[in-house]
Amino acid sequence: MSRLSRPPHCRTLGHRTDGGWSPPAWEQRFRAGEVEVPEWARDAPDRACVVATVDGRPQVHSWQASTSLLLPATDRPAGTTEATIDPPGDWLWWFDDTDGDEYGVWRRQRFGTPPGRATETPIPLPPAYGAGLHLARDGTGVVGRSDPDHGTTIHQIFLGPLAATSSPVLLYAGDGDAEASALSDDGNLLAVGHAEHGDARHPAVRVLAADTGARVADLTDGPGLGVWALAFAPVPGDTRLLVLHERTGVPRAAVWDVVGGAWRELALDVDGEVADAVWYPSGDAVLLAVDHHARTRLYRHDLRTGRSTVVGPTTGTVEEATARPDGEVWFSWSSAAQPPALRTTRSERPLIVPVGPRPRPSVEVRDVEVEGPGGTIHSLLRLPTGGQAPYPVVVDVHGGPADHRTDSFSPTLAAWVDQGFAVLSVNFRGSTGYGTRWRDGIEGQVGLVELADIAAVHDHLVAAGTLDPARSVLAGASWGGYLTLLGLGTQPERWSLGLADVPVADYVAAYEDETAQLQAFDRALFGGSPEEVPAAYAAASPITYVEDVRAPVLVLAGLNDPRCPLRQVERYVDALRRRGGTVELYQFAAGHGSQVDAERIRQLRLQLDFVRRHLG
Template identity: 55%
Template sequence: MSETGKQVDAGTGSDAGAGSDAGGAVTPDWEKRFRAPRVSLPDWAEDAPDRSLFVSNATGTYELYAWDRATGAQRQVTDRANGTTDGLLTPDGHWIWWFDDKDGDEFGVWRRQPFTGGADEAAVPGLAPSYPAGLALGRDGRTVVVGRSTDEDGSTVHVVRPDAAPGAEPVEIYRHRESAGVGDLSHDGSLIVVEHTEHGDAMHSALRVLRLDGSVVADLDDSKGGEVELGLECLGFAPVDGDTRLLVGHQRRGRWEPMVWDVASGEETDLALDLPGDVSAEWYPDGSALLVAHDFEARGDLWRYDLATRELTRVETPRGSVSGATARPDGTVEYMWSSAAEPPVLRSTSGRVVLDPPGPKAPASVPVEDAWVEGPGGRVHALVQKPAGATGPLPTVFEVHGGPTWHDSDSFAAGPAAWIDHGYAVVRVNYRGSTGYGREWTDALKHRVGLIELEDIAAVRDWAVASGLADPDRLILSGGSWGGYLTLLGLGTQPDAWALGLAAVPVADYVTAYHDEMEALKAMDRTLFGGTPEEVPERFEASSPLTYVDAVKAPVYISAGVNDPRCPIRQVENYVDRLAGRAAVHEVYRYDAGHGSLVVDERIKQVALELDFAARHLR
């Protein structure tokens, strides 16, 4: 329940954009956007491409669905109170693997069931519950590589070998205290890539190639010996038997871009793609070309790169963002596209919509406008939306993204659209720490964690007020996860700048959060701060919202999942107790899930509570 005892039912608030549904019930457009059925980009079985797996909210909770493209048949695979999104098809298409945790705590085991339906079973008997750290399944149907993470063991990789006796326990082939995970398994099932951070920098991985017995084949580490840390990521082995080429993402030119590394010979092929911004890629199914995903200034597009001719050809997509894409065996490309104004649609280069979920479509929103603002660390990119035809100054929500290594884009988001429907302008800031603007921009937040990001947000806030867009007396700082952390930190370090704060699943007390959070995030925090709270206490104190809680003047709304392993509930309660101790205006909503909710009704309720809190506490 709410801390103050006030309850707000899902769907309450303004009827902006409301329409009548069947039966005469009035549902506002903002709620329809959450309820509209959606699907993810389907995963497909490498050796049975007609068998696909996707995620949908069709039942009101995000769950896994199997889709037989040959017959058109679809069926729901999982059915859990808090939803399921982590799943994988075996290459032969016979099995669906899914991760089973408890109430969103992300700590659990892998289970599997037949593609055609049947009972679930333990997928890897003998492995105790853990946090997942990658999974790779062999084409032989028997080879399994499982990455695990626990506080006790650090990061481990376990293998079920194809010659193992039935029921034999998996064999551990890798272990390290620092974070690591499974990258990929070669097409013939003989080689494994492990992404690791043994050098202690959790923001920049290195790669190690192992055989199934754990013996080392090759290492690639761009971080060692350099003053500037560079990261690598595994993008996948070539989909051809006996092919030892590995597609690798690197940062050697100050941004993410792909190269090809032959792990047997050591030869590296630099693709040097002439595209600004960050670039990623995946293989076409025959291994002759790459599907290139290009992200630049909050928008994305696709390209085809022919490895023989080195020719780069654009794959035509509308202006906006591509959130995922895959090349099919027939040469077509399927991709998920949206813009800030237009809801997601799963398209194919064949010209058709690939998978159109049944039910009402999400109402459109308004286009996004770009703003470039000079900040203390360089030009800051912000995305601005306001109600159609509205003129400022407007009450304005600064919606801060999580991550922090993430970025807001010109893509459809029901949350910002809800605020716009209620008459607010929405500003989203890709502060230092965001991806998509080069390695230096992403890496800039080290040591002065949180404070650097807030400097960029302050610069955009000043621009928004000076430009006449935002009403300086009605500025809301809002965000979830890292965005929730920045919200609480901003309310305390910039107490006169904000009229209201809305923090979802936030870091509130950084020292307690560090000790309670999952091990992989501890490694990330050690990288960001340069040590543990005991080693660099002054840095944790300077960056913790709890340090500044007594300076907070604005009303604060906080929502938190009681099973959250990323921003655990105890550290939130510490912050709330301090607010309550001085009778500061605040409300808290706790819900039975982890780091956010996969249940549509629950998400709608949370947005309704935020809208109501703002309506009651803003002029």
């Protein structure tokens, strides 16, 4: 999401043998196939569920490791991204919503069957927002559902011989945010992540008996400290639960015996915070993903010796990973310069090669550290290979806010570099990867804190002669789109243009229309609802500052977006137009962003054209 320096006729074009012209490099990157790390079946590790691109859309596939046979199972027009496989490897499960609105039901079909063949809807419950699905080896499972009228419910479901004569059993019900986080290997214990204490940003964990819903144990670390349940040990009868906590101010992993009460820290003598963790199938080791300095690396922690060793690459970023029964690790890796590849620790060859051409590489990132109002701000800077400083710049604002930009491949950011732009990605306060104090530093001044950090880095690079202040574009999606609109109103002298994708634009109206989970998140972030703390929402809402916006702005909004709903975007656009502002609104038939390559390309073309017209 950014702007351009050279007109499109200056691009280097390749000639096709059919007499037409090949698309530019940036478009080829979007059209290149993608494949996620396979989720293999617990009792049939040769079988796996894979989400991979088919005709420019992500679809669910059956995949056999021994034969490398990849067979599409879905062909939904908007794509399918949420899927799993049952322990025996008999069924693929996938979530069926309407054009990306995230509201729907789970369906399943036999492993190895093509799209539309014998699809079943085995859970006799109404559509809802998903809140977790876990399948046990004995033919039972649990499903979490969130409904605007009934809060969050978690049911035990029966999928074997008892399915025809049994109804789902309610195990948990609550008005607040909750999810089914983990199910024990034998299906007897259920871990629920919840915010019954009123703080969805720092959840607690409750363990229930999966057949009766009786409480087994609770884990909470008190105000301002979250605990997340990840997975039970993959061993029958094992009551150890892998969790993330933040007791030391840096997220770390631990193993908690939910029945015996024993607690074991997974000591890690490296910098950074644990972002995720999975068990090795043997149950005697854990694979840890550690974020540090905008890179993610893997470590194998041996529970017998207490030692941790690096697994896989030590540069770039690992996006996903899974441990196999033989100790092999499958992982997806990329860097800012190198496109993603699905790799394995046993071989240099790709595990699965996506259909289509390999996307062209881009430029490496440079690390930038600037002292800001709240401490040292770490950022990533991409510079074009042509032109000279000061460069026009796209200031890329990440979503979340609990997220961060990494040294990883991005077709969008690479496209702006191709156009002669520098791209600056700031990991402002609110970002993960830099400790809980940094992540929670936005509480009390939501939006304004992040923008102060962005301004500090922007000022530093302008003063250094790297960036051109007269050609500075603010751009982002989701929370990044929100900060883009807020920045245009609160820092009007700084930005030449704005590109806001699926943003929060009117915070009060967004709260009224968004999902219950996001309402709980907002109450935790602001200290209450808009009715309880109206001044806090007004100070953080872009529509409050619409009279001060000077720069032209392009807004993109999904018609079915449940996270940043359309009505509040339209209210902002109407308000800006009434005061004579330059604003264009593009609406697309999807939810919180599109998964379809053609639509993503269309949106980037719109942004390129908008910048060309308004920046010259």
